[in-house]
Amino acid sequence: MEPKLQQHTSDEPSKLSYQLIKQITNDFDEKRLLGSGGFGTVYKGVHESQGEIAVKVLRHTILGLDDKEFHKEFNNLRGLKHQNIVKLIGFCQESEEELAEFDGKQVSATHIHRALCFEYVHNGSLNKHISGN
Numbered sequence: 838m839e840p841k842l843q844q845h846t847s848d849e850p851s852k853l854s855y856q857l858i859k860q861i862t863n864d865f866d867e868k869r870l871l872g873s874g875g876f877g878t879v880y881k882g883v884h885e886s887q888g889e890i891a892v893k894v895l896r897h898t899i900l901g902l903d904d905k906e907f908h909k910e911f912n913n914l915r916g917l918k919h920q921n922i923v924k925l926i927g928f929c930q931e932s933e934e935e936l937a938e939f940d941g942k943q944v945s946a947t948h949i950h951r952a953l954c955f956e957y958v959h960n961g962s963l964n965k966h967i968s969g970n
């Protein structure tokens with residue numbers, strides 16, 4: 838199930854394809870790594886119209902397991918507007934059928950690519966930025 842966009846205004850986070858996420862992070866280049874947290878790994882992406890953005894690639898788990906968490910995080914962030922809260926500008930949720938080995942056999946598996954894209958915060962860590970130190 839996709840995150841629902843109640844009303845599509847220019848202020849709403851937009852849906853980005855996995856191909857675009859890959860492209861703007863230079864195929865998740867290590868040199869673009871900004872850090873990692875509880876939910877996943879954060880890369881710097883360079884978006885054609887948005888410029889520099891932070892791409893949080895959410896950890897991949899088995900189909901459906903973290904769906905609720907993703908929607909919770911998405912719905913909490915989508916409407917927030919505050920000087921101390923980074924803006925959510927886009928999201929990606931795309932499934933891909935892949936061949937995987939299971940029990941010595943080749944099986945078809947669904948890999949869900951999920952990412953949240955935020956405005957890029959300069960000046961080092963968010964903590965430092967928010968506290969003003």
Ligand SMILES: Nc1ncnc2c1ncn2[C@@H]1O[C@H](COP(=O)(O)OP(=O)(O)OP(=O)(O)O)[C@@H](O)[C@H]1O
Nearest residue numbers: 871872873874875876879891923955956957958962
């Ligand atoms: N918008 C951003 N702009 C620049 N760097 C960012 C941005 N968001 C995250 N980062 C970098 O990525 C690191 C990990 O961020 P992330 O939000 O995943 O972890 P966290 O702050 O530990 O929170 P959580 O545990 O909730 O995921 C941060 O410490 C920061 O260095």
